[in-house]
Amino acid sequence: MLNKLAKDELWFKSFCQTSSLLAEVIHTIAQSGIKIQALHFQETATSPGIIFFDSHAKKAAVLEGILEQAPFCEQQLIAISLDVIPNGFSWQLLSAGASDVFMWNSVENPVQVLAARLSYWDKADKQLQYLQSKLIGKSNIWQAALRQISDMAATDCPILILGESGTGKELVTKEIHHLDTRKDKQDLVVVDCTTIVPSLSGSELFGHERGAFTNAISTRDGAISLANGGTLFLDELGDLPAALQPELLRVLQEGTYKRVGSNTWRKAHFRLISATNRDLAEEVKIGNFRQDLFYRISGWVCHLPALRERREDIPLLVDYFLKKVHKKNQPVAPEVYQYLSARDYPGNVRELQQLVSRIANKHIGEGPFTVGDIPEADRPHFQNRESFFGKEELAQAVKRMIYAGLSLKDLKEIVTNIAKEVAIDDEHGNLKQAAQKLGCSERILQMHKKTDIYINPYLKIC
Numbered sequence: 423m424l425n426k427l428a429k430d431e432l433w434f435k436s437f438c439q440t441s442s443l444l445a446e447v448i449h450t451i452a453q454s455g456i457k458i459q460a461l462h463f464q465e466t467a468t469s470p471g472i473i474f475f476d477s478h479a480k481k482a483a484v485l486e487g488i489l490e491q492a493p494f495c496e497q498q499l500i501a502i503s504l505d506v507i508p509n510g511f512s513w514q515l516l517s518a519g520a521s522d523v524f525m526w527n528s529v530e531n532p533v534q535v536l537a538a539r540l541s542y543w544d545k546a547d548k549q550l551q552y553l554q555s556k557l558i559g560k561s562n563i564w565q566a567a568l569r570q571i572s573d574m575a576a577t578d579c580p581i582l583i584l585g586e587s588g589t590g591k592e593l594v595t596k597e598i599h600h601l602d603t604r605k606d607k608q609d610l611v612v613v614d615c616t617t618i619v620p621s622l623s624g625s626e627l628f629g630h631e632r633g634a635f636t637n638a639i640s641t642r643d644g645a646i647s648l649a650n651g652g653t654l655f656l657d658e659l660g661d662l663p664a665a666l667q668p669e670l671l672r673v674l675q676e677g678t679y680k681r682v683g684s685n686t687w688r689k690a691h692f693r694l695i696s697a698t699n700r701d702l703a704e705e706v707k708i709g710n711f712r713q714d715l716f717y718r719i720s721g722w723v724c725h726l727p728a729l730r731e732r733r734e735d736i737p738l739l740v741d742y743f744l745k746k747v748h749k750k751n752q753p754v755a756p757e758v759y760q761y762l763s764a765r766d767y768p769g770n771v772r773e774l775q776q777l778v779s780r781i782a783n784k785h786i787g788e789g790p791f792t793v794g795d796i797p798e799a800d801r802p803h804f805q806n807r808e809s810f811f812g813k814e815e816l817a818q819a820v821k822r823m824i825y826a827g828l829s830l831k832d833l834k835e836i837v838t839n840i841a842k843e844v845a846i847d848d849e850h851g852n853l854k855q856a857a858q859k860l861g862c863s864e865r866i867l868q869m870h871k872k873t874d875i876y877i878n879p880y881l882k883i884c
């Protein structure tokens with residue numbers, strides 16, 4: 423993001439031919455104290471803005487205007503139509519990057535609508551900055567997840583977090599609980615559903631009375647009671663025993679439950695966050711998970727990407743974890759970053775974190791972290807080059823390109839171009855060093871132009 427959002431400052435770009443109405447609208451906005459300035463031709467936005475259009479505007483031009491500016495104002499661009507919006511056009515505007523679309527005359531107090539969005543974005547921006555300092559990553563896919571996390575934290579809807587093991591589901595939950603602004607907010611209570619023993623009839627969740635089962639020597643509160651007024655995090659919810667699913671549903675619907683061995687209904691209100699690395703929709707289909715419970719827990723569904731989907735974040739995570747262990751900012755040799763960015767992490771961020779700890783523990787003295795700090799067992803095994811390159815991942819990418827209609831020649835060209843771009847990027851534009859890295863002549867890199875891959879959008883890419 424370029425500039426920080428200035429709450430009461432907006433730019434606008436117009437695609438209107440009926441300028442009298444536009445002038446009136448801008449005047450009304452300005453009267454409410456919001457500064458609004460025209461964005462000139464080829465200028466790039468640095469704060470939130472509005473795109474105005476009317477029925478005379480060419481749809482393609484409006485979309486282009488949004489596409490041009492959206493990357494610079496993140497989610498803070500609103501499209502306002504001065505006439506009726508053509509059927510389906512709102513969706514196109516959203517997918518081009520607008521954060522909202524409305525017709526000026528269709529809302530009762532359009533300036534208030536606008537001001538409410540501006541102040542929400544301002545708050546969301548601050549939250550995003552906070553989240554960025556705790557949930558490390560700058561990739562687009564991670565930033566999109568952070569924006570969703572910030573939005574989710576602002577509501578009290580039940581949240582379902584999906585993601586492979588080690589992608590940060592529990593960490594995200596802690597941050598959502600931290601951002602929760604409920605008055606007198608109570609604790610976050612974590613339950614790992616894989617540890618729930620079916621023979622205890624859900625005592626871990628509901629608590630039990632003395633003598634409810636063998637070893638129940640005293641009355642005990644369960645997680646639901648402890649989470650009252652706070653947040654209940656049900657980790658690995660896909661593993662919740664089938665017999666307890668209706669009881670959990672009841673707590674969520676009615677807010678009431680009974681301790682095991684008791685006939686008294688008790689009340690509990692909490693925010694629910696669940697997580698699983700299973701395909702819960704599939705579990706519903708095959709009858710392992712109740713559909714009604716699934717709908718109840720999934721007010722918001724948030725997918726956390728696997729580390730392989732955001733490899734560009736690995737150097738940042740490495741620095742973050744090294745600093746956590748070493749407390750100092752010691753440099754890291756480029757080969758170490760390169761190796762750590764290329765290898766596979768089935769255990770995702772957790773696995774990277776553990777590997778970085780091993781590197782930090784092996785490190786001697788004050789100098790940079792070098793390849794010698796990588797423990798032997800973690801070094802690349804060049805006899806098995808395919809596994810080092812992540813053969814599965816590569817095969818999937820190639821498969822998608824073949825299905826998208828690319829020929830062998832196209833594939834070679836794409837891989838060659840990516841290799842050139844990676845080497846040039848890694849060497850910060852130094853073509854001589856990049857050429858040395860790739861074992862080719864500098865001239866080949868001089869002739870290289872950034873290429874866009876054209877993939878027929880009508881072909882299904884799975």
Ligand SMILES: Nc1ncnc2c1ncn2[C@@H]1O[C@H](COP(=O)(O)OP(=O)(O)OP(=O)(O)O)[C@@H](O)[C@H]1O
Pocket residue numbers: 556557558559585586587588589590591592593594657699771772775
């Ligand atoms: N984006 C991140 N930034 C910093 N640390 C992270 C990030 N993602 C994960 N971690 C760290 O990685 C470790 C694993 O994260 P976490 O326990 O939240 O994953 P999980 O998805 O809940 O795993 P599991 O499904 O196995 O329970 C933790 O130590 C966490 O602090």
